[in-house]
Amino acid sequence: MALVPYDESSAVPALAKLRESSAEFHFANHSVRLTQDWNRLGVAAVVWDAAVVLCMFMELGHVELKGKTAIELGAGTGLVGIVATLLGANVTITDRVPALEFLAANVHDNIPPSLQGAVKVSDLTWGEGLENYEAGAYDLVFGADIVYLEETFPALLRTLEHLSSERTVVLLSCRLRYERDERFLGLLKRKFTVKEVHYDGQRDIHIYKATRTADKRDL
Template sequence: MNSSGDEDDPFPVDDCLFSETFSQETVYNLMGEELRIRQVFSANLGVAAPVWEAALHLCRYLEDQSVELKGRRIIELGAGTGVVGILAARLGADVTLTDLPLALPQLQANVSGNMPSSGWPSASPTVLPLSWGEDHLKFPSDWDLVLCADIIYLPETYPLLVETLVHLCKKETMVYLSSKMRKEHRTPYFYEEYLPSRFNVELVHRDVKQNNHIYKATLRAES
């Protein structure tokens, strides 16, 4: 999702940020899988272009905690390059990757480029547009896991994201959110106020050096 911050914003939308479009491919070895992720840097893609450190933190956390992915129905929000969801699909999950429409070509290219030589162990990952609070009702509400990596940085989207998460989750659904805790973007406020309004929220991992937190959330029972 695009930002509208000022010059101090780490996510500027000034066209000069990526005045020339270029791409690079990076190899990541995660959970025994080798992923080749292409990042297309351009003024249009903006924050959807890079692999953010929070995504790699989330992949490592899922491995460290031996979170079962095989056979699970997973949706990733704000997938960007798709590294988290593609990894889950390589490990046997049934994955749907979502982002804004402008990010989908890069996302689909990375899905196609990372299909195992023997084919996907479960279903081929699905890539779909999803604008929070707008078209979330087109999606089912029966996911096992919802994965979110570095998508908490625009305060105006926070209520829309919570609304979307509520729709996607059944009571057994586990949401994992990995975020760089940017005070200037009120990221801590999302986890302290917005998300707890509808979810049980637990801080499960903290990386002090990278200022990255991972939270686990489950839908609160209706009172």
């Protein structure tokens, strides 16, 4: 399975900041300092623009977070889940097993003791072990830059369907690099009502809101 979202040779300037050993942000009145390690874990150990844009979107108050139950898929360094926790949600932050130790350390280092009980780091490889996650139990499902591997699209869709009920809001923050990424949105629209709710032109990041509607459930 390809590990990078795009051909490295065509994206050298963009990759420079990904190779730094840490990335710092200020969200929700907190400094968030995330360790990065491209050489150790590749895409899962660096902060992608899609995560930053989704955090800005949340901080601007576009998402009701207080007291909500949320899950983040393909969290990488965990920025989105960390900021959602700081803004008042109860968050399960997930990624594949190889990324978990790194993710858990970043989450632990950036969540104040009083909020450690509101966050959990957990293994979720898309499409696998879904029975470990209660079906339709989440108010919010987040994904930042997780639409890039065509071979994972069916499993990712199954995962989104499993986690969502009709009251769930799925927020996908995406850079659409290839036609295949657009194809994923087409597949998503077969089961969800999908609306673009934000576009950051400077970073070329789209945020899509997807909600599962009763009439699309059985199509």
